[in-house]
Amino acid sequence: DQQVKQNSPSLSVQEGRISILNCDYTNSMFDYFLWYKKYPAEGPTFLISISSIKDKNEDGRFTVFLNKSAKHLSLHIVPSQPGDSAVYFCAASASGAGSYQLTFGKGTKLSVIP
Amino acid sequence: DTAVSQTPKYLVTQMGNDKSIKCEQNLGHDTMYWYKQDSKKFLKIMFSYNNKELIINETVPNRFSPKSPDKAHLNLHINSLELGDSAVYFCASSQQGEKLFFGSGTQLSVL
Numbered sequence: 292d293q294q295v296k297q298n299s300p301s302l303s304v305q306e307g308r309i310s311i312l313n314c315d316y317t318n319s320m321f322d323y324f325l326w327y328k329k330y331p332a333e334g335p336t337f338l339i340s341i342s343s344i345k346d347k348n349e350d351g352r353f354t355v356f357l358n359k360s361a362k363h364l365s366l367h368i369v370p371s372q373p374g375d376s377a378v379y380f381c382a383a384s385a386s387g388a389g390s391y392q393l394t395f396g397k398g399t400k401l402s403v404i405p
Numbered sequence: 406d407t408a409v410s411q412t413p414k415y416l417v418t419q420m421g422n423d424k425s426i427k428c429e430q431n432l433g434h435d436t437m438y439w440y441k442q443d444s445k446k447f448l449k450i451m452f453s454y455n456n457k458e459l460i461i462n463e464t465v466p467n468r469f470s471p472k473s474p475d476k477a478h479l480n481l482h483i484n485s486l487e488l489g490d491s492a493v494y495f496c497a498s499s500q501q502g503e504k505l506f507f508g509s510g511t512q513l514s515v516l
Contacts, residue, residue, distance in 0.1 A: 325504065334409070334495050334507030335448070380448065392461060393505065395448040 294318045295383050297396035305404050310368040312399050314381030317362065321383040321394075326355060326366050329378045329398070338379070339366070371403045408432050411496045411508035418486055419516055426481045426511045428496030436460075437479035438497040438505065439471060448495070454479050483513075491515045 296315045304310045314324075322343035327335035341348040341355045341364065348355050354367045368375055381396040411428040418424055430437060438461075439451040452471045453461035459471070468484045483490060496508040 327505075327507075332414075332509065334497070334509045335505075336507070337504040340504065392450065392453075397446045 293396075294321075295381055295394050295396040297379075297381055297399045299399050300397070301400040301402070303402045303404060304371045306373055307370045310366075310371045310375065310401055310403065312366040312368075312379050312381075312401065314364045314366075314396055315362060316364075316383050318383070318385070318394070319362070320385040322386050323384045324355070324357060324364050325382045325384075325393070326353075327380040327382060327395075329380065335380055368401075371401075373403050373405050376401055376403045407508075409496055409498055409506050409508040411494075411511055413511060414509065415512050415514075417514045417516065420486055420488060422486050423482070423484045424486060424513075425483070426494055426496075426513075428479050428481070428508060430477055430496075430498040430506070432498055432500070432506060434498035434500045434506070435476060436499050436501070437473065437476070438499070439479065439481050440495040440497060440507075442493040442495065442510075444492070452479075452481075486513075486515045488515050 294317050325340040326338040328338045329335040339350050339353050339355050341357050346357050357364045378398040378400045380398045382393045384393050409430045436455045438453045440448050442448050451465050454473045457473045470482045472480045493510045493512050495510045497505040499505045
């Protein structure tokens with residue numbers, strides 16, 4: 292039972308263009324969402340998060356959008372750079388649980404082509 | 406200066422053996438975790454300790470036993486290893502349920 296789904300296993304984008312990574316969730320109790328980035332042979336690293344009281348959070352080239360009614364969030368990277376090539380994991384948790392109980396998606400492998 | 410360090414990075418062993426993976430964090434965090442990334446690439450929580458106390462214990466065979474000697478260390482001991490235990494195991498830490506900091510992972514291969 293996948294409560295967090297990343298339906299695109301991979302995505303290729305030209306350098307300088309926008310990368311859009313999508314994530315859907317089924318558990319309506321989730322109210323805190325995070326994106327993690329993972330390079331090969333390394334652990335995931337935190338990228339950006341959003342609380343359900345917001346619909347957008349921006350940090351430099353990275354913006355996360357949350358659509359609660361659709362139970363959907365997306366990560367936008369503009370402009371994309373070759374160093375952004377990695378696997379991106381979407382994660383979610385319910386109120387009070389914080390990162391004590393994060394549920395992860397399967398990840399989307401982003402390739403940014405120079 | 407690695408924030409969350411785990412050893413070994415690679416572990417190859419025979420079925421039936423007992424092995425341990427060690428984890429240490431120097432971030433002063435109260436909570437530590439073990440996650441498993443299986444062949445389907447899902448990252449799933451196994452255990453969570455807060456100040457040396459077990460707070461999350463997901464459905465994991467009791468062959469897996471976490472040990473937290475102090476809040477900076479959370480080791481994972483696995484008895485009677487099985488083929489299905491082959492996976493990448495990640496240690497992580499956080500402060501009061503905030504964002505997780507992960508170690509670089511231990512690739513376990515059971516032959």
